Amino acid sequence: MSKAGRTAGLIGAAVGVLAAGAAAGVAVERQVIGRRSGQRAQLEAEPFGSLRGTPHVFTADDGVELYVEVDELKRSRRPEPPKRRFGRKLPLPPEDLTVVFAHGYGLNMDAWHFERRDLAGIGTMVFYDQRSHGRSGRSPKDHVTIDQLGQDLYGILEEYAPTGPLILIGHSMGGMTIMALAEQHPELFGDRVIGVGLCSTSAGRLDQVPIVFPGRVGMLARALATPTVAALARIPDVVERSRKAGTDISYLLTRKYSFGSEVPPAFTEFVNEMIAATPIEVIAEFYPIFSLHDKYDALEPLQKVECVVIGGDKDHLTPFEHAEEIVRRVPGAELVEVKNCGHLGLIEHHREFTAALLGMIERAEQSLGPNT
Numbered sequence: 001m002s003k004a005g006r007t008a009g010l011i012g013a014a015v016g017v018l019a020a021g022a023a024a025g026v027a028v029e030r031q032v033i034g035r036r037s038g039q040r041a042q043l044e045a046e047p048f049g050s051l052r053g054t055p056h057v058f059t060a061d062d063g064v065e066l067y068v069e070v071d072e073l074k075r076s077r078r079p080e081p082p083k084r085r086f087g088r089k090l091p092l093p094p095e096d097l098t099v100v101f102a103h104g105y106g107l108n109m110d111a112w113h114f115e116r117r118d119l120a121g122i123g124t125m126v127f128y129d130q131r132s133h134g135r136s137g138r139s140p141k142d143h144v145t146i147d148q149l150g151q152d153l154y155g156i157l158e159e160y161a162p163t164g165p166l167i168l169i170g171h172s173m174g175g176m177t178i179m180a181l182a183e184q185h186p187e188l189f190g191d192r193v194i195g196v197g198l199c200s201t202s203a204g205r206l207d208q209v210p211i212v213f214p215g216r217v218g219m220l221a222r223a224l225a226t227p228t229v230a231a232l233a234r235i236p237d238v239v240e241r242s243r244k245a246g247t248d249i250s251y252l253l254t255r256k257y258s259f260g261s262e263v264p265p266a267f268t269e270f271v272n273e274m275i276a277a278t279p280i281e282v283i284a285e286f287y288p289i290f291s292l293h294d295k296y297d298a299l300e301p302l303q304k305v306e307c308v309v310i311g312g313d314k315d316h317l318t319p320f321e322h323a324e325e326i327v328r329r330v331p332g333a334e335l336v337e338v339k340n341c342g343h344l345g346l347i348e349h350h351r352e353f354t355a356a357l358l359g360m361i362e363r364a365e366q367s368l369g370p371n372t
Contacts, residue, residue, distance in 0.1 A: 048270045049110050051117060053127065058159055060131065060152050062143050067135035069109065070160060071116070071125040073097075094368060096164030097123035099361070102153060102174030104200075105286055106275045108134030111171065113270075114350035115357065122361060123167070126160050130173065132282045144285045146293055149173070150180025157188075165368060167195040167361055171346055172318060173286075175201025176293055183298030190304030195364030197357045198309045200343050202322035203299060203329070207291035209319060229284040260314030260342035267347055299329045306367060307333035308360040310353055312341025334360065 053069035060066055073095070099122060103111045109127040119125065129136040131152060132144070139148070157166065166188075170178045175198040182189055189196075210219045255263075258271055307330055311323035320337055327335040336356045338349045346353050 046113065046266065046270075048113050048266075048273075051110075051113060053125070056160070058128070058156055060155055062140065062148070064131050064139050064143070064152075065137040066128055066131060066152060066156070067109075068126065068128040068156060068160065071120065071127075073121065073124045094123070094165060094365065097167065097365070098126060098161035098164060099123050099167040099169065100126045100128075100153070100157065100161065102128070102149075102168070102170040102177045103130060103133070104170075104172030104174050105290075106133070106278045106283060107171075107271075108274055108277070110134075110270075110274060111344075111346065113347070115169075115346060115354050118350070118354045119357070119361075122358075124161070126156065128156055130177070132285070133278060138282070139285075141285055144289060146173075146176050146180045146289055146295070147184070149177040150184050153177050153181050154185055164192070165194045165364075166192050167197070167364060168193055169197040169199070169357060170201065171199040172201050172343065173290075175199060176203075176295065179203060179295035179298045182301040183295060186301040189301035193305055194367060195306040195360050196302055196308075197360055198307070198323075198326065199346055199353060200311055200315055200318050200323075201309075201326075202293070202318040203296045203326050204294035205322070206293055206318070209317070211316070225287065229280075229287050256342075257316055258342050258344045259348045260312055260345075261340040261348065263348050271344060271347065296325075296329060299326060302330045303332060306360050306364040308336060308356050309333055310336040310338065310345065310356050312338050312343065312345045312349070314341055315343045315345070317343045 053071040056068040056070060058066045058068050099119065101109065101112045101115070103109055108129045112127060116125065116127065130149060131137070131139040153168075168178050168181070170176070178196060178198065208219075210216075211225065255268060258268070309323045309326050309330070311318065311320040313320050323335060323337075327333045334356070336352070338345050338352045341349045341352075
């Protein structure tokens with residue numbers, strides 16, 4: 001590969017990591033992994049991507065096909081309630097309870113691997129790939145907006161959960177998707193939507209968050225990120241080859257912007273593999289929408305439901321202060337700070353995230369009353 005190609009690849013990897021909040025889609029450098037304990041990796045590795053539900057294809061209002069999987073709740077074969085694993089034994093959920101998960105930027109539904117595993121049996125669970133992500137179809141560029149993501153979620157609710165109580169859980173961009181839904185359909189909250197879980201997300205002012213470095217230098221880096229990603233999107237073949245090649249620096253960037261503590265190498269590789277499937281053009285199309293994101297006024301409907309806001313103290317992409325600001329605007333919401341936790345806490349500290357989500361679900365179920 002030429003020197004220019006390698007340079008473009010490194011820039012693409014670095015900016016993509018910062019933009020996506022994970023790894024910009026580069027594969028983990030095998031040499032780096034080899035320096036870690038192979039035995040530890042083997043013991044702590046998970047069969048990521050192996051949890052599958054009934055597949056569906058949903059056509060959004062603009063014709064984009066979204067990939068959906070539904071894990072049906074089967075009473076006769078319901079597994080032991082996962083809450084036992086967290087020291088609690090709760091009653092069976094309502095038969096018609098549906099829990100819908102919305103993933104973050106540059107990821108896909110498999111990002112919920114641990115939550116999908118540990119919440120099995122809590123209700124019917126619906127997972128989907130956001131437009132242009134995972135197995136879903138590409139979005140027209142002018143429909144790459146947080147508002148459109150909210151419309152997508154509304155359509156999925158109508159199609160796969162037309163009746164019964166709803167729990168909505170979103171990570172990062174997925175949390176923003178729920179906020180857009182609340183703005184567009186506030187009547188759902190406190191009626192059908194009984195609980196919301198917001199993980200590592202923000203209601204706005206992300207344009208004021210520095211990247212790479214603190215202070216003015218970090219703000220300059222943020223200003224340069226959008227045109228840099230856009231330029232890289234114009235040479236996708238060069239960038240994609242470099243992303244797949246992997247480098248030591250990309251591995252370090254992945255660790256810095258995804259996690260806040262030591263994690264098994266398999267976790268990092270899993271994140272990289274998910275984002276490697278997200279074309280650089282998609283990274284470039286979605287990145288600018290986060291600077292425009294402002295849903296503070298959309299948070300009011302969340303006051304009508306059980307709500308938990310979870311964040312990491314070492315999240316450089318949606319800092320914990322953004323979680324605190326959401327809770328200030330949603331009185332009664334639970335705020336959970338996870339220590340030594342980066343942006344992908346749903347993987348890094350999945351036990352803490354799942355336990356907090358379970359607590360919210362329990363309270364939401366109790367709000368329905370004993371005769372539900």
